[in-house]
Amino acid sequence: MASATSHRRCPPMSSNSTIQLFALPHFKPDLYERAWQSIPHPHAPLIATAHHKSVTIFSLSTLSSHSTLSGGHERSVRSIAWKPYATPNKLCLVTGSFDRTAGLWRWEEEGHSSSDALDITATRDSSSDKEDKDWEFTLVLEGHDSEIKSVAFAPGGQYLATCSRDKSVWIWEDIGASESDDEWETVAVLNEHEGDVKAVAWCPETNRRDKGRYAPDCLASASYDNTVRIWREDGDGEWVCVAVLEGHEGTVWGIAWEPRPEGTRYPRLMSWSADCTIRVWELKEEDEEEDKEPQLQYAWGGLRSIPNTMRRSMKDEWECTDILPKAHTRDIYSAAWSQDSGLVASTGSDGILAIYEEEAAGPGILNGERHATDAEANAELDGDVPMTNRHDATPKKQWYIKTTKPNAHGPYEVNHVTWCKRYDSACPPERKGIEEMLVTTGDDGIVRPWQVIR
Amino acid sequence: MDNANPTILTAAQLPTRQSKATKAVVQGPVSQLSELIMRKPKYLSEPFCDVSWHDIREKDNDFTEEPIDEQEIYDLISTISDPEHPISLGQLAVVNLPDIQITPSPSAHSDPDTLITVLVKITPTITHCSLATVIGLGVRVRLEQALPPNYRVDVVIKEGAHSQDDQVNKQLADKERVAAALENDNLKGMLDAMLATCE
Numbered sequence: 001m002a003s004a005t006s007h008r009r010c011p012p013m014s015s016n017s018t019i020q021l022f023a024l025p026h027f028k029p030d031l032y033e034r035a036w037q038s039i040p041h042p043h044a045p046l047i048a049t050a051h052h053k054s055v056t057i058f059s060l061s062t063l064s065s066h067s068t069l070s071g072g073h074e075r076s077v078r079s080i081a082w083k084p085y086a087t088p089n090k091l092c093l094v095t096g097s098f099d100r101t102a103g104l105w106r107w108e109e110e111g112h113s114s115s116d117a118l119d120i121t122a123t124r125d126s127s128s129d130k131e132d133k134d135w136e137f138t139l140v141l142e143g144h145d146s147e148i149k150s151v152a153f154a155p156g157g158q159y160l161a162t163c164s165r166d167k168s169v170w171i172w173e174d175i176g177a178s179e180s181d182d183e184w185e186t187v188a189v190l191n192e193h194e195g196d197v198k199a200v201a202w203c204p205e206t207n208r209r210d211k212g213r214y215a216p217d218c219l220a221s222a223s224y225d226n227t228v229r230i231w232r233e234d235g236d237g238e239w240v241c242v243a244v245l246e247g248h249e250g251t252v253w254g255i256a257w258e259p260r261p262e263g264t265r266y267p268r269l270m271s272w273s274a275d276c277t278i279r280v281w282e283l284k285e286e287d288e289e290e291d292k293e294p295q296l297q298y299a300w301g302g303l304r305s306i307p308n309t310m311r312r313s314m315k316d317e318w319e320c321t322d323i324l325p326k327a328h329t330r331d332i333y334s335a336a337w338s339q340d341s342g343l344v345a346s347t348g349s350d351g352i353l354a355i356y357e358e359e360a361a362g363p364g365i366l367n368g369e370r371h372a373t374d375a376e377a378n379a380e381l382d383g384d385v386p387m388t389n390r391h392d393a394t395p396k397k398q399w400y401i402k403t404t405k406p407n408a409h410g411p412y413e414v415n416h417v418t419w420c421k422r423y424d425s426a427c428p429p430e431r432k433g434i435e436e437m438l439v440t441t442g443d444d445g446i447v448r449p450w451q452v453i454r
Numbered sequence: 455m456d457n458a459n460p461t462i463l464t465a466a467q468l469p470t471r472q473s474k475a476t477k478a479v480v481q482g483p484v485s486q487l488s489e490l491i492m493r494k495p496k497y498l499s500e501p502f503c504d505v506s507w508h509d510i511r512e513k514d515n516d517f518t519e520e521p522i523d524e525q526e527i528y529d530l531i532s533t534i535s536d537p538e539h540p541i542s543l544g545q546l547a548v549v550n551l552p553d554i555q556i557t558p559s560p561s562a563h564s565d566p567d568t569l570i571t572v573l574v575k576i577t578p579t580i581t582h583c584s585l586a587t588v589i590g591l592g593v594r595v596r597l598e599q600a601l602p603p604n605y606r607v608d609v610v611i612k613e614g615a616h617s618q619d620d621q622v623n624k625q626l627a628d629k630e631r632v633a634a635a636l637e638n639d640n641l642k643g644m645l646d647a648m649l650a651t652c653e
Contacts, residue, residue: 034633075634076633076634076637078630098633098634098637147630147634165631165634196630196631198630224628251628274627274628329569330606331629333629349606349629351567407567410567410603410604411566411567411568411569411602411603411604412603413606413629
């Protein structure tokens with residue numbers, strides 16, 4: 001569609017509420033070398049940062065080092081994924097490395113059987129002699145031919161996806177008899193990308209009921225070939241590519257699923273790229289009930305005239321519905337979509353940290369009625385602004401830049417941004433574990449939390 | 455060897471600046487890392503340089519506000535050796551002063567956090583040069599080591615000089631690929647040898 005081919009000339013700044021960013025004291029110690037990403041634990045007040053051949057775990061309470069994972073990889077660790085549903089007092093994560101392997105690591109709190117594991121792990125003395133002994137490198141996943149760029153656990157923890165410069169995505173299944181039994185097998189090797197696969201992300205669990213072929217267990221991958229691909233399991237254990245999302249004009253550095261979709265809508269997908277844009281994609285769901293009335297299909301053109309049996313061949317129809325207003329001048333390396341607020345944060349080579357919000361286009365402005373001037377209408381016809389889309393009766397929502405922070409890491413590039421809960425002492429006690437902050441990770445080896453104030 | 459008889463410029467034909475005060479070269483954490491990775495044995499330090507790196511270093515104390523200009527960028531990369539000839543990229547006219555562009559133009563009192571883009575268009579000696587990527591990588595690594603962290607280095611093949619421009623340009627622009635390449639022993643060895651003539 002037209003909106004997918006160019007971005008707006010002027011970034012719209014919302015006139016409503018603004019958002020301010022304040023740098024909080026950064027995590028100690030400095031890493032003094034490029035750090036690639038920092039991934040918060042799903043429940044515990046911990047965040048794991050990949051740098052060189054190691055991972056440093058920081059406490060979100062003390063903003064200092066909790067433990068270090070080292071000695072498992074021969075080359076840089078590029079990505080980290082926490083295993084969901086690890087038992088209390090235990091931590092488990094996977095690292096993806098430039099040495100072509102993924103490593104599974106386990107950490108067990110010794111001498112504590114308390115169920116209150118979170119506090120214990122968070123306040124542990126970082127100078128402890130046992131620091132490095134607690135992490136055990138328990139399993140190596142081998143198979144990729146070159147650097148692993150990204151690793152991701154499916155929401156249930158049963159599947160792990162890895163991707164590599166070798167253009168493939170691998171899906172691994174946990175077949176261990178118990179949580180501590182580390183046995184994994186390869187269930188799929190997906191070879192359809194034409195370039196390095198830069199990132200993988202699983203569709204999150206949502207409230208929606210299982211809607212037939214749009215079931216959960218859906219994986220998205222982003223590539224150097226400028227595309228995003230969507231993968232599903234076909235019911236017979238085969239993983240197939242159900243959609244290719246084309247539109248980016250440079251490497252797609254990453255993808256994020258909408259963490260909290262409206263109502264029972266299928267989660268949207270966000271992708272960001274070397275082309276300095278962030279795109280939002282939406283699944284066009286076909287109503288399953290229509291399948292029972294095949295005669296109706298011939299009343300429509302295109303896909304609907306294809307016989308029913310062919311339509312069963314699992315193809316998703318995805319559409320680019322938005323391009324976020326332009327905030328960046330160089331590669332966008334990372335973006336994050338908040339589950340709590342719906343805000344999106346992005347960062348990259350230009351060192352800018354930007355925040356966007358999706359809101360109604362303006363007071364009383366509905367779809368089709370929003371052209372104040374001829375110029376605006378022409379801009380829409382030229383494809384400079386998105387054409388009207390899906391919900392004709394509801395106010396059109398639009399993305400606005402809420403704030404931009406240049407030089408988020410001084411002169412350095414910023415490699416990663418994530419949303420994460422606050423547990424630090426400067427946070428009011430009643431807000432701990434509730435208030436969200438941003439954490440950025442840069443080429444300067446600094447891991448920096450940001451307070452987000454409306 | 456792809457091109458056994460390249461055109462070679464003499465030292466007198468290379469662009470220089472006489473008696474120009476040199477600038478401090480800032481080493482950030484990233485370049486410290488690169489330096490560690492790229493550390494070379496002393497015996498490789500052969501003087502192919504018309505500008506000595508040591509001279510620049512020794513004048514760190516005379517730090518002036520003078521901005522880094524195209525000539526200085528040229529001086530940093532023209533002394534890199536070609537991976538297959540024992541000749542510098544300047545002498546081979548792979549790097550040329552008019553093909554270096556600094557944006558915004560150098561000005562005296564810029565904020566050290568202001569991003570400055572250095573665009574270098576390289577001209578590989580023959581159109582099907584399989585080593586174009588390695589040469590480009592050498593230029594990028596050299597500049598990233600030597601320039602302050604607010605500099606962003608873009609290395610591209612000069613239009614029409616190479617048959618797979620886009621492919622090479624995309625690789626050279628990919629930070630993750632460049633980082634991984636520096637951890638590859640074979641490539642690292644080649645780059646070490648190329649950059650050894652810069653000091």
